[in-house]
Amino acid sequence: MEYRKLGRTGLKVSEVSLGTMAFGRWIDEDASAAILDAALDHGINLVDTANVYGEGESERILGNLLKERRHQIVLATKVHGRVGEGVNDSGQSRYHIYKAVEDSLKRLKTDYLDLYQVHRFDSNTPLEETLRALDDLVRQGKVRYIGASNFAAWQLAKAHGISALHSLHRFESLQPEYSIISREIEKEIIPFVQSEQVGVIVYSPLGRGILSGKYRVGEAPPEGSRLAAGEQRLEELLKKNAIPVAEAIRPLAEEKGLTQAQYALSWVLSRPGITSAILGASKLEHITEAAKSWDVKLSAEELAKADEATSNLEPAKEAIPS
Structure with missing residues (x-):
């Protein structure tokens, strides 16, 4: 496993990180434990979750599983x-951030x-x-670094400008979607983060599973897959050129x-500006199989x-049956 600095900070994170959206949503605590153990055994040190x-x-299960390994x-x-259900139970107001961080700390038992x-x-x-709310949390010792997810380049630039103007801690990382079928960040975000030394932790490097080759034109999606469950974002990708790219x-x-x-994961890790790719594992083999190629770079x-093989591809004409 290679470890890379998170932007301009001194923090080193594994080039492959563990995404835990499946924990408590699609898999139980025992299955989550097996995946977490395998991830740590294979050198992953960055574990990503969210309060939603x-x-x-997901946070509660992680809190139960980490215990003495928290420092690792x-x-x-x-x-x-x-x-x-409250009117202030979402968003990024000081009110909501302060409440949300305390709830996350309790669930994560840290x-x-x-x-x-x-x-x-x-x-x-x-x-x-x-x-200012996030800066206070850093100064209180409840948070070490702050980052943003799903920001446009101008939004991150605006945030950095405010942080510089008021001497506040800035967003040191960005978490966007990125894969060989979702390359929008290459236009503005990648040049910006390289210029400003911002870490980039990308999600969906396998195109929400499409790049694994599990979905084929004219064939029903595998039972238990995210497409079979009707995931809207995945269906949107399939309307574009996702299947032809996978082929x-x-x-x-x-x-x-x-x-x-x-190959899809190696492609992401070989691209400029990428710090880490989140592997959203719901099965143990998602970790063990991926680990066999972590040292491979293109x-x-x-x-x-x-680029030549995947450029100018048209969407598949024949739909995948539901």
């Missing part, structure tokens, strides 16, 4: 989503968070209010001696070959 995953169950990991969670991230941009709350990388993966999923020539 499984309505708090960089623990990251998020705030923004609705966690109650005194501090290594990385506290705002889950998305909140247009209803002044950024200065959010940043295009198959021979490239075989040439490299990798599975499609391993050369500039291989990346160019992937």
Whole structure:
């Protein structure tokens, strides 16, 4: 496992991190424990969750499982989503952030968070209010670093400007979606974060499972898969060129001696500006199989070959049956 600095900070995180959205949502505590054990055994030190995953169950399960291993990991969670029926039970107001962080600390059974991230941009709350609240948490020792998720480049730039103006701790990381089928961040975000030394922890490097090759045109989705469950975001990707891209990388993966999923992950980790890729595991083999290729990187020539194979592909004409 390779470890990379999180942006300009001195914090080192594993290039593959564990995403725990499945914990308490699709899998129980025993299955979660097996995945967490395997992740730590294979060198992962960054574990990512959110207070809304499984309505708090992901954090609760992690709190039960970490115990004496808490110091071994960089623990990251998020705030923004609705966690109650009250009018102030969502967003990034000082009120909500203060309540949400205390609830997360209780569920995670820890005194501090290594990385506290705002889950998305909140247009209803002044950024200065959010940043001052997060800065207070850092100064209180409840949070080590702060980050953002799903921000546009201009939103992150605005936040950095406010932090610089008022001498506040700034967002040191960004968590966007990124894969060989979702490359929007390459236009503005990647140049910006490279210029400003911001860590990039990407989610869905396997295109929500599409790049593993599990979905085929004309075939019903596998039983128990996210597509079979009707996940809307996955269906949206399939309306684009996701399946043709997955088909295009198959021979490239075989040439490299990798599975499609391993190749897709290696592609992300070989791209410039990426600090870590979140592997959202719901099965033990998601960790053990991925671990076989963590030391594989694609050369500039291989990346160019992937670009050539996946550019200008049209959406699949034949739908995947429901």
